[in-house]
Amino acid sequence: MATNFNNGDSLFNFVVKDGNGVKGLVDLGLTEVPCRYIQPPHHRINNQQVAGSLENVTIDLSELDGPNHDQVVRSIVHASETLGFFQVVNHGVPLKLLDSLKLAAHEFFGQPAEKKLVYLNGVSPSPLVKYGTSFVPYIEKVLEWKDYISMTYTNDADAHEFWPNDLTEVALEYIKTSSEMVQKLLQTLIGNLGVKVDDSRFHELTGRTLVNMNFYPPCPNPDLTVGVGRHSDAGMLTVLLQDGIGGLYVKKGESADSPGDDEVWIEIPPVHGALVINIGDALQILSNGRYISAEHRVRTTDIESRVSVPIFNAPLPEAKIGPFAEVVARDGVARYKEVTFEEYTKSYLKKTLDGKKSLEFASVI
Template identity: 45%
Template sequence: MEPTTAVTQFTTAEPSDLTEFVLVQGHGVKGLSDMGLKTLPKQYVQPLEERPSSFKVVPHDHLQQYSIPIIDMANWEHPDVADAICDAAEKWGFFQVVNHGVPLQVLQNVQAATYRFFELPPHEKIKYSKEYSPSNNVRYGSSFSPEKEKALEWKDYISLFFVSEDEVATTWPPACRDETLEYMKKTETVIKRLLKVLMKRLNVKEIDETKESLLMGSKRINLNYYPICPNPDLAVAIGRHSDVSTLTILFQDKTGGLYVRANDGSKLWIHMPPVSGALVINIGDALQIMSNGRYKSVEHRVTANGGKVRVSVPIFVNPKPSDVIGPLPEVVASGETALYKNVLYSDYVKHFFRKAHDGKQTIEFSKV
């Protein structure tokens, strides 16, 4: 197929043709972008209310008032640092950490591995799609939930659920396996430190084996690839949502594009500026539920970029699928009313994935 013909075809393509190229053949949106499309295919054009122009971003003269904290974790047990972490979890639901102990080289390596995987030819990437993957825990795909979305997201990803190093060795893609596993291992310490600090404010004196399982019993890591978009003003890279995790640990490159909704009723959106070597931390729904609403999971989204490729690598730190989540006993021990009912975590996650991104709607599943 001549490039010009292909460009014309996919600008006006029928849904079945686009699905065949992007999902079935494994080209992803990277394949569309690499063609040099000048116009966004209609399947990716968002409704007016979801386009970037419809979101009110914090004006320049209010940036200081809406500055999401950057926290130095070098002395993480110091009361001032602990307070900063907990305050950020309550007020913003997001913060960034520096001096967190994960070597810069490890972050650079996982970024390079992300590019390496997505630069594989389609017939290599498709081996990890839903139809062909050697494991249900390894999934290559595009957008979030294509069969449920009214408009598709401009993103490719590979999602890797960690079970054991033996399974990693046999099922994760060699192009990114070692660097991704190393990144996951190196974040273990900062995750435990953050949870220790956050639990202390909730009157949880010690994280025993049962609590550790509940807070961080499973992990999923995504390698996200956002190609250059021909009409970023009409598209989204990731739609409005909150995470279903306990915590999410995100490494983002220098491109920018992550926006967080202010948690003050203003409906303003705050850009999360890339900081060299920093990790972005955000509270997930599971921790909002366990803290009985004290810590906040907040909506966030990612804009498409018309000039640069963007990559990001989030680690979703979750309860085990078999765990039941609800307000922690220590939180409601003083008679505080439970705002959330107990739910099986796997049921909560299934509810999230059964629909398109829809802001904070998933947490309604757990409200009393």
């Protein structure tokens, strides 16, 4: 049965339309990757391009309120200006909760397909919950080796009504226990730009929250596939929980705009108890390019299933994002135009993942 999935229509219907996802393929005993998942060579993760790991960029956030405050701020700013990624420990999110999140993700995706189909993208009774596979499978020529469920937070009542019952409590606690950390990090980064924003504006820039659970089943040919293609996140700041398997890579520097042998990718290694933080496009735009929303992508593995749990902290749809006036005055030029975040995300979601090309929508130079 699995060999028939080299017929594009039958595979697409099984994986996407019928909601079986990549997990469904693996459960059939797949021994080789169907053609629809084989990435062109320039999109694969080449071992020769990987330059070690980012072991030294782990920041102890408990010191942000202590005598080492200035040093911690410098570390956060430097990482945001040079790579767009760093890891944090002593962040205020209970370590027991992190273990519970990983377990909940495995249990959700381990359910029979009919249990997950309730939330299938296009079928789900609520726009707050979306279960699916890959990124935008209806326009992608090559699919990603990933299934996911996405839950938008509006308030606790909506979460309890619409989110999957077995994920609600753990996901809500993850959002709530990380919110103070997110606020501190964003206030630190915005303040470092010499910008002051009032509570109303800060809420505009951070008021939309989504929590995803991503599932990467073992892949029979990991060198031919990707879990997530090269991209930057659209929002302000992403908080990511990795499991212990690894596979997250970030591109070092922005000088190479097209794929090539000169690219260097750095692994963001799993650190027990740590959360990965990365800068999003909206913050790059607001900072007039000072902070970097670095490209990142995810490798597949043939060892065992991998999960990750990101929280995307983003502006409200109607919020206007453009370079802060104070930064433009200092730089002497605005590198981005002002757009609403809704306009930006509509453009972002129209395309397949392709590095940082999403930023072209707001770029003026």
